[in-house]
Amino acid sequence: MIRIENVTKQYPGNPRPALDNVTLEVEKGDFVFLVGASGSGKSSLMRLMLREDVPTHGSVHVLGDNLATISSRRVPFFRRKLGVVFQDFRLLPNKTVAENIAFSLEVIGKSRGLIETAVPDVLGLVGLEGKADRLPNELSGGEQQRVALARAIVNKPAILLADEPTGNLDPATSQGIMAVIDRINQAGTTVIMATHDKSIVNQMQRRVVELSGGVIIRDQRSGGYEVKA
Amino acid sequence: MRWGFVLSEIRQGLRRNMSMVISVILVTFVSMTFVGTALVLQLQIGQMKNYWYDRAQVAVYLCDAISPQTVCPQGESSPDVKAAVEAKLKSPTLKPYIQNYYFENHEQAYKQFQQQFKGNAVAKYVTANQLNETFWVKLKNANDGEIITESFTGQAGVEQVRDQRTYLDQIFSILNAASLTAISIAALMLVSAALLISTTIRLSAFSRRRELGIMRLVGASNFFIQLPFVLEGVVAATVGSLLAVGTVTGLVQFFVQGFLAQQLPFTSFVGIGDALLVAPVLVLAGMLLAWFASLFAIRRYLRI
Incomplete structure (x- = not known):
């Protein structure tokens, strides 16, 4: 599903690599937490998997595509197989909830008929029935993140990349978001989630990959945020 | 889409x-x-x-009584001169370039002039013998004007050769x-x-x-x-x-x-x-x- 081999990512003007000879494999249906301090390389790794960046050395294979050699014309089609959510939601403020979700389908050329059925379905899945006509600024932070999740999964991606999805939310709201992400994972979507949220990682007991200084220092099945002594 | x-x-x-x-x-x-x-x-x-260009012609002006002495020392061109010019126009060297030509004597030039400058004051003062006798040459290709100019410039009895194209x-x-x-x-x-x-x-x-x-x-x-x-x-x-x-x-x-x-x-x-x-x-x-x-x-x- 995802195979990262001996990847080194060096940014110009910085002698220390952001990722240093990283190798990681993720199976279909996995739920992986990426943890580590700021600057440990979590975001760089996410960017490589999204093909926002290419590695300096090594290879990144995602869903059968070699992202080091994929042509830039093919990149949009590769991205359609991925869903992404961010800490800052990235919703369009002048569009309603339903329009925000529909937008992501319109721009990849989906038919009106498909959009009309897919949008209410996905709103139900993330628990936002009845809020289709609200504008983002009329929603709470947790609800906005649910909209972002709905947008990420409406095209039924094989992989969900979540970059600190609970970073702006209080613990109770975060629990709700994690329940939705867990449900998405149960339905068969592979989830990669970068997070600083200790309690969530400890509670979920899923695979934990810990990065430090661009190196994987721990890869543990059913792990917690920190290694227990 | x-x-x-x-x-x-x-x-x-x-x-x-x-x-x-x-x-x-x-x-x-x-x-x-x-x-x-x-x-x-x-x-x-x-x-x-x-x-x-279709209508442009090359004019071979012959000397007349009032032509400047430097170019036309012998005054009005004799019939021999006309014959020489005409012979040259008919010669195998020039003939291939020429579509047709015609001769205009003093009277014809005067008529033409009167018609062209009808109502203009100059028409009243000009007389027939002030206007040159002229061979009007129409070329097959308007770009060949140089050939005629070179052939006749300096020939005895020819005052001037003028390609109308130069005006155009x-x-x-x-x-x-x-x-x-x-x-x-x-x-x-x-x-x-x-x-x-x-x-x-x-x-x-x-x-x-x-x-x-x-x-x-x-x-x-x-x-x-x-x-x-x-x-x-x-x-x-x-x-x-x-x-x-x-x-x-x-x-x-x-x-x-x-x-x-x-x-x-x-x-x-x-x-x-x-x-x-x-x-x-x-x-x-x-x-x-x-x-x-x-x-x-x-x-x-x-x-x-």
């Missing part, structure tokens, strides 16, 4: 940057008017060349200069039009950068992302080009045909047909200009 979506994006973009869009329309309008004028002028020159060429060089000026102004205007279009599109892209970011994230193809912006530029430039077409056509219809053609009835002028020939060129040029300028401007927002 969701055309409804693309169209609504274009409409939004055009509305959002109204003032910039208007300036794009005006700049393309003015520059394309210059381009169109230059093209019409070239067509006019071509048409006049066809018309006049002066007129054409003036018209050419005018057309060149129009082209140069048009080139400058086109550069500013291109820059203005790319600035407008960049502005439009900047005001929609959130949408662009999300489009890239969810995997909209580059073509789909570019299309509304490129079409936005193309729509504005096409409106400008159409205005230019209207102006050029109007110029031809009302100024050239309506005014110039009335004032100078013996000259052939460009007509509506020629203006309509220029129209698709202008519209196409405007569209291409906008297409490339917009594409260039939007490229930066598509870097993956």
